[in-house]
Amino acid sequence: MSHPCIEVFFDPYLAPAPRCPNDCVPTSVHLSVSKPELVAAIGVTAGATAAGILLFQYFTKGSGIKPKVNLDLQKDDPKVVHAFDMEDLGDKAVYCRCWRSKKFPYCDGAHAKHNEETGDNVGPLIMKRKEA
Numbered sequence: 001m002s003h004p005c006i007e008v009f010f011d012p013y014l015a016p017a018p019r020c021p022n023d024c025v026p027t028s029v030h031l032s033v034s035k036p037e038l039v040a041a042i043g044v045t046a047g048a049t050a051a052g053i054l055l056f057q058y059f060t061k062g063s064g065i066k067p068k069v070n071l072d073l074q075k076d077d078p079k080v081v082h083a084f085d086m087e088d089l090g091d092k093a094v095y096c097r098c099w100r101s102k103k104f105p106y107c108d109g110a111h112a113k114h115n116e117e118t119g120d121n122v123g124p125l126i127m128k129r130k131e132a
Contacts, residue, residue, distance in 0.1 A: 082105045092126065097124060098111040
């Protein structure tokens, strides 16, 4: 059995709406839901959410633009290339492979923050001379 105030509150565009007894103004609506109905609603919601996520992953996999590695270094150049002579390297050289170094092409340890933020495991390229 519905209360006339609820009908007036939810159906204001229906003509003519019944008046509430004693000219009451609805301030809140109390809904009662049984435990089995609540469990079923949560189950359906969780299932629909999981299905939506899986469908989204399926249809977006392999499509679209892949994320860029180089975010801001020499973006005007068609390709970023650095060449060094082996004789000029000294005993050891450490090069950046994450593209986040402020000293690029040399490593400054920025990969540690990158790895923490992304779950990646990139590290530097270390070149050193063999001891004779």
